Amino acid sequence: MSENIQAAQSPSAPAAKFGGRGLNIGIIVAAIVAVAGLALWVMQLSGGLVQTNMRNLDSWGLYITMFMFLVGLSAGGLIISSVPRAFGLKGFGGISKVAVWTSICCTVLAIGFVIVDLGHPMRLWELFAYSNLGSPLMWDIIVLGTYLVLSIIYLWATLRAEAGKVSEVALRAVSVIALVCAILVHSVTAWIFGLQQAHEFWHTALLAPWFVSSALVCGTALVLVVVIALRRAGYMELAQENITKMAKMLGAFILVDLYFFGCDLLTVGFPGGSGTEIITMLTVGPLAPFFWVEIIGCALAAAVCFVPKLRTNLLVVVASVLAIVGIFCKRAQLLVGGFQIPNLDFAGPMTSSTVTDWTAGMAGAYQGMVYFPSLLEFGVVLGVFGLGALMLLVGLKYLPLKPVKSSH
Structure with a gap:
C-alpha cells in the first residue's frame, strides 16, 4: 500500500496521463480552425476592409x-x-x-x-x-x-x-x-x-x-x-x-x-x-x-x-x-x-x-x-484564436514546460 501511495505522489505518475490521442485531436482541431481563419483573412484581403x-x-x-x-x-x-x-x-x-x-x-x-x-x-x-x-x-x-x-x-x-x-x-x-x-x-x-x-x-x-x-x-x-x-x-x-x-x-x-x-x-x-x-x-x-x-x-x-x-x-x-x-x-x-x-x-x-x-x-x-x-470579423478572430490554441498545445506537447524540482 505504501508503494502505491509513493507512486501516486511521484512527479512522473500523473504526467503519464497527459497527452495521447486527446491532445493530438486538439492539435488537429486547432489547426483546422486556424486554416479556416486564414482562408477568411484571404477573403478579407481580396475584398478589402469594407467587408467589415x-x-x-x-x-x-x-x-x-x-x-x-x-x-x-x-x-x-x-x-x-x-x-x-x-x-x-x-x-x-x-x-x-x-x-x-x-x-x-x-x-x-x-x-x-x-x-x-x-x-x-x-x-x-x-x-x-x-x-x-x-x-x-x-x-x-x-x-x-x-x-x-x-x-x-x-x-x-x-x-x-x-x-x-x-x-x-x-x-x-x-x-x-x-x-x-x-x-x-x-x-x-x-x-x-x-x-x-x-x-x-x-x-x-x-x-x-x-x-x-x-x-x-x-x-x-x-x-x-x-x-x-x-x-x-x-x-x-x-x-x-x-x-x-x-x-x-x-x-x-x-x-x-x-x-x-x-x-x-x-x-x-x-x-x-x-x-x-x-x-x-x-x-x-x-x-x-x-x-x-x-x-x-x-x-x-x-x-x-x-x-x-x-x-x-x-x-x-x-x-x-x-x-x-x-x-x-x-x-x-x-x-x-x-x-x-x-x-x-x-x-x-x-x-x-x-x-x-x-x-x-x-x-x-x-x-x-x-x-x-460582421460575420467575417468573427470568423477571422476565431481563426486567430485557433492559431493560439495550436501554439499552446504544441508547446505543451514538445517543449519542456513541466515543473522540475529547481523550478519550484
Whole structure:
C-alpha cells in the first residue's frame, strides 16, 4: 500500500496521463480552425476592409479590441511569473514556464490582430519604412516586438537555469527586465488611446494604470485556468496552497481594477462634469450589457476568491472565466464607447459609409450609432484564436514546460 501511495505522489505518475490521442485531436482541431481563419483573412484581403462593419466613425473594431485584450492576457501572465523571481519571493509551485509560454502565445496573437487590422500585410513594412517615432502607435509596435523577444529569452533562460547553465543572478536580471517591459507594453498601449484628445472616453491619465490592473486580472485568471486544467489532466503537480494564493491574488487585482474604474466614472460623472453622457451610455445606453456583465461578473469572481468555502477548483475556474469575460467587456466598451462621444463635432466627413441609415437625415443617421462586428470579423478572430490554441498545445506537447524540482 505504501508503494502505491509513493507512486501516486511521484512527479512522473500523473504526467503519464497527459497527452495521447486527446491532445493530438486538439492539435488537429486547432489547426483546422486556424486554416479556416486564414482562408477568411484571404477573403478579407481580396475584398478589402469594407467587408467589415468598421467605418470612418468606428475605424477600430473587434480586431483592435482583441489586440488590447490579448496584450493584457500576455502581460499579466509574464508579470505573475517574473515578480517572485525578480524580488526573491516564493513562487507558485513551478508554474513559471507554463505562464511564460501562454504569454508568448498571447503576444503572437496580439501582433496577428494588428496585421489583420492593417488591411494588408505589406502595410506592416510601410509602418517601419515610413514610421513616425513621435506617434504612440509606433511606440507600441516597438515595445510589443521587444516584449515578444524578451519573453522568448526569459523562457530560454529559465530552461537553461534549470539545466545549470545560467546563473540565478542572470535569470533574476532577465526577469526584472521582462517585468519592466511587461508593464511598459501595456502602458504604451493605453497611451495610444489616452493621448487622443478628440475622444472623450479615452482622454484620461488614469488609462495606463487601468490597463495594467486589467492585465493583472485577466493574466492571472488565464494562468489559473491553464494550470488547474493541466493539473487535472496530469501534466503537472501543483499544491492546492499555490492555487489558493493565486486565487486570493486574483481577487485583490479585481478589487484594484474596479476601484480604478470607479474613480474614473466618478470623475467624469460628477454633477457638472463633462462625462455624464458616458455614464448614461454605459449604465443604461447601448453599451449597458457590457458594463453590467463586467461589474457583476467581477464582483462574483472576487467573492469566490475571498470566501474560503467557495474557493473550490471548479468555482475558481468559473471565477477566472468571469474575470476574463469582464475584462473583455471593459475593452469592448472602451473602444466602442470612445467613438460614440467625440470631443469635436463633425470631426470627419459624412458619407453613406459612415452612418447606419444615411437616408433618414442627420438625426436618424447618427441615432444609436454603435459598431457591431460582421460575420467575417468573427470568423477571422476565431481563426486567430485557433492559431493560439495550436501554439499552446504544441508547446505543451514538445517543449519542456513541466515543473522540475529547481523550478519550484
